[in-house]
Amino acid sequence: MIRNLKEVKDNNFDITRSAEEVRNLSFNDHVCLGCGICESTCPVEAITLNAIAVDARHRISNDVYFSGHEKIAQNFKDEFDVQRVSIDESKCVLCGMCSGLCPVDALVLTIDGIEAYPHYNAFSEIDDDECIYCKRCEIACPRDAIVIERVLPDRADLVTGEIDVDDEECIYCGVCEELCPAEAIVVDKETGRESIVIDKDKCVYCLVCKKSCPTNAIKAICRACNYGEYDLDPAKAAVKGNSVIDSELCVFCGWCEGVCPTDAAKHKKPFEGSIEIDDDKCQACGACVDICGCNALAFPVSSGPGSRMEHVIANNDYCVKCKACAKACPNGAITVKRTEIDHTPISSTTWKDALDAIKD
Amino acid sequence: MPKHIASGLKYLAAVKLKDAGESHQAIAEELGVDRSTISHYLNGRNLSWNSIDVARTIVDLSPRDFLKMTEAIFDEPEQSRKIVNICRERNFEVSIGDSCIGCGLCVNACTMKAIELESLKAHADSIQCCGCQLCSDECPTNSIKILEI
Numbered sequence: 001m002i003r004n005l006k007e008v009k010d011n012n013f014d015i016t017r018s019a020e021e022v023r024n025l026s027f028n029d030h031v032c033l034g035c036g037i038c039e040s041t042c043p044v045e046a047i048t049l050n051a052i053a054v055d056a057r058h059r060i061s062n063d064v065y066f067s068g069h070e071k072i073a074q075n076f077k078d079e080f081d082v083q084r085v086s087i088d089e090s091k092c093v094l095c096g097m098c099s100g101l102c103p104v105d106a107l108v109l110t111i112d113g114i115e116a117y118p119h120y121n122a123f124s125e126i127d128d129d130e131c132i133y134c135k136r137c138e139i140a141c142p143r144d145a146i147v148i149e150r151v152l153p154d155r156a157d158l159v160t161g162e163i164d165v166d167d168e169e170c171i172y173c174g175v176c177e178e179l180c181p182a183e184a185i186v187v188d189k190e191t192g193r194e195s196i197v198i199d200k201d202k203c204v205y206c207l208v209c210k211k212s213c214p215t216n217a218i219k220a221i222c223r224a225c226n227y228g229e230y231d232l233d234p235a236k237a238a239v240k241g242n243s244v245i246d247s248e249l250c251v252f253c254g255w256c257e258g259v260c261p262t263d264a265a266k267h268k269k270p271f272e273g274s275i276e277i278d279d280d281k282c283q284a285c286g287a288c289v290d291i292c293g294c295n296a297l298a299f300p301v302s303s304g305p306g307s308r309m310e311h312v313i314a315n316n317d318y319c320v321k322c323k324a325c326a327k328a329c330p331n332g333a334i335t336v337k338r339t340e341i342d343h344t345p346i347s348s349t350t351w352k353d354a355l356d357a358i359k360d
Numbered sequence: 361m362p363k364h365i366a367s368g369l370k371y372l373a374a375v376k377l378k379d380a381g382e383s384h385q386a387i388a389e390e391l392g393v394d395r396s397t398i399s400h401y402l403n404g405r406n407l408s409w410n411s412i413d414v415a416r417t418i419v420d421l422s423p424r425d426f427l428k429m430t431e432a433i434f435d436e437p438e439q440s441r442k443i444v445n446i447c448r449e450r451n452f453e454v455s456i457g458d459s460c461i462g463c464g465l466c467v468n469a470c471t472m473k474a475i476e477l478e479s480l481k482a483h484a485d486s487i488q489c490c491g492c493q494l495c496s497d498e499c500p501t502n503s504i505k506i507l508e509i
Contacts, residue, residue: 002468017468019464019467019468020467020468021467023464043461044500093463093465093500094463094464095463095464095500096462096463097461111464118480346479346480347479347481348458348460348461348462348479349458349459350460350461350462350480350481351462351480
């Protein structure tokens with residue numbers, strides 16, 4: 001009989017069955033949302049979702065803890081780092097159902113190296129023609145999946161004029177040097193070696209030097225005045241760059257599109273539905289905030305010292321309806337409903353049933 | 361000894377093919393032996409009757425035992441697949457239920473290469489099935505039913 005081989009590296013692992021075709025299921029821990037769809041889908045009960053609520057809390061506490069519960073976070077400072085998902089390789093039959101239903105591809109099944117299984121119709125993209133490289137999405141992305149590389153124009157190209165020094169008038173007092181906000185002026189005040197140098201690349205034509213010069217030695221040449229029009233070349237002023245979304249890390253939450261001031265960022269979620277918090281049940285423990293991979297849950301900003309923590313707030317727009325929070329909530333205060341699932345066509349009855357099973 | 365039994369099985373296969381109307385040349389090509397050997401076989405020469413008896417006993421075993429014995433004797437999957445297909449007396453009807461998850465374990469288990477995966481589901485070619493039921497033993501969802509017809 002052909003046996004499965006398991007290779008574990010940190011919290012990631014690969015399960016391989018090599019027969020006529022080589023089937024490989026690989027788990028990527030840092031991609032996993034902890035939604036548990038794989039656990040409930042697995043037809044041979046080989047998958048277990050681990051105690052990830054505690055794990056998530058620890059991870060955040062090592063870096064920045066943003067649920068506002070530093071006191072709780074301190075209790076979990078000890079080493080606690082587990083695989084979010086465990087798979088028993090003696091039970092796994094490598095059918096790939098977990099991979100097909102994983103909303104973020106934390107589990108990927110390949111057959112002979114090819115990813116051939118059905119997928120959710122989800123995507124995220126940034127249109128470089130529309131993007132102004134403001135980096136709003138890069139900062140908002142909860143998974144640090146976006147990198148915006150921008151190239152700024154030369155500052156000298158954006159300045160509306162130039163200044164010059166009349167050496168006859170200059171007394172090398174250094175007043176302009178001290179006042180220049182751009183540190184563009186260097187004055188040598190040493191007797192016999194006097195000099196003044198203006199770095200045109202640094203000068204922003206603010207005219208502080210001209211206004212402060214006691215001898216009126218600084219001449220300003222305003223391009224706007226000379227030519228009747230700013231001689232600014234819009235092409236030279238353009239911010240260039242490119243944007244990259246790490247498709248492995250992206251969870252299709254839509255923060256990028258939400259914060260994008262232009263129409264550059266677009267996304268589509270695998271699931272549509274709703275998320276609701278029962279305020280009476282919520283004890284503001286913050287487990288949901290810790291576990292949420294989309295930053296869709298947050299506590300309201302405290303209204304003042306000594307005030308009681310308010311209930312958690314869910315932002316439906318950025319929630320991917322993965323239900324990890326609902327699983328983590330100890331009080332059953334969160335109700336997430338998946339009403340629509342967009343998936344590539346499947347003809348297999350079992351697979352269809354599996355997809356129907358995760359729909360509300 | 362195994363070689364003699366192998367010859368016995370080849371003999372039985374040659375007789376069956378002959379009965380089906382195949383020419384000596386075609387039988388020789390099918391079984392991977394030269395034409396004169398086939399002629400000898402079919403004329404009842406160069407083969408002990410005992411090894412033919414053993415071969416007959418093997419063919420009459422349960423489908424799984426027949427398959428496993430043949431595999432052990434030939435130690436060459438392609439060859440044993442041919443012998444089993446030609447010599448087996450029984451036919452089977454394979455049905456794979458909708459509970460199939462498309463894991464492919466049956467595909468690996470099937471020596472006869474009767475099962476293929478398509479659209480996340482296993483599909484069996486009943487004509488190739490030898491009835492060994494190795495596939496249904498492996499199936500994690502009990503989706504394979506094999507009936508003798």
